[in-house]
Amino acid sequence: EPEVTQTPSHQVTQMGQEVILRCVPISNHLYFYWYRQILGQKVEFLVSFYNNEISEKSEIFDDQFSVERPDGSNFTLKIRSTKLEDSAMYFCASSGTNTGELFFGEGSRLTVL
Amino acid sequence: GDSVTQMEGPVTLSEEAFLTINCTYTATGYPSLFWYVQYPGEGLQLLLKATKADDKGSNKGFEATYRKETTSFHLEKGSVQVSDSAVYFCALWPNTGFQKLVFGTGTRLLVSP
Numbered sequence: 001e002p003e004v005t006q007t008p009s010h011q012v013t014q015m016g017q018e019v020i021l022r023c024v025p026i027s028n029h030l031y032f033y034w035y036r037q038i039l040g041q042k043v044e045f046l047v048s049f050y051n052n053e054i055s056e057k058s059e060i061f062d063d064q065f066s067v068e069r070p071d072g073s074n075f076t077l078k079i080r081s082t083k084l085e086d087s088a089m090y091f092c093a094s095s096g097t098n099t100g101e102l103f104f105g106e107g108s109r110l111t112v113l
Numbered sequence: 114g115d116s117v118t119q120m121e122g123p124v125t126l127s128e129e130a131f132l133t134i135n136c137t138y139t140a141t142g143y144p145s146l147f148w149y150v151q152y153p154g155e156g157l158q159l160l161l162k163a164t165k166a167d168d169k170g171s172n173k174g175f176e177a178t179y180r181k182e183t184t185s186f187h188l189e190k191g192s193v194q195v196s197d198s199a200v201y202f203c204a205l206w207p208n209t210g211f212q213k214l215v216f217g218t219g220t221r222l223l224v225s226p
Contacts, residue, residue: 004156033213033214035214041218042216042217042218043157043202043219044216045213045214045215048212048213055212056212056213058213091156091157093157098212099145099164099206100145100162100204100205100206100214101147101159101162102157102159103159104149104156104157104158105156106154106155106156107156
């Protein structure tokens with residue numbers, strides 16, 4: 001069964017460093033998303049991506065964040081200068097339709113020290 | 114703005130017990146409603162959905178009915194198994210305006226033999 005894969009599963013970084021989280025969405029999907037979950041809190045929307053551009057973003061997704069689909073298969077989330085409060089589980093998701101039926105990866109845990 | 118409220122967990126049950134996890138929502142318009150499940154060490158998976166009032170979503174013995182009059186989408190299962198132990202997330206998709214999944218806080222279910 002097709003699945004969304006994410007790497008790395010866990011990354012530890014120093015505050016101020018750049019981090020890139022990678023995702024391979026399901027191959028025929030058109031809509032791509034990043035969500036995050038700070039430990040013990042809600043799953044929060046960060047950004048959605050369609051037709052090679054950002055379609056929606058939340059207030060969390062400030063200038064420190066960027067997304068890219070560099071080669072038609074990968075979908076990356078970059079955090080330019082990490083802060084302690086960026087420590088969270090980051091989930092990538094993809095969908096074939098714009099209806100809320102998302103397929104999620106297993107997540108990348110980011111720990112900022 | 115749109116929001117989802119779930120009952121606090123953990124919910125602890127014995128095998129074969131009846132399960133209810135309450136979920137209520139606030140939204141403008143007519144959202145679609147979902148239950149997602151996260152098994153230990155895995156990403157979120159769609160469990161069931163309902164797209165309009167009075168629809169019943171069902172899957173793997175779980176059911177939820179879209180009640181517009183009470184703005185609720187409670188998850189039920191008649192007889193839980195140990196393998197149902199997971200975190201359950203209620204979510205809505207607005208269908209208008211800002212298109213993103215809005216999640217509740219999640220409810221952890223622990224089923225003992």
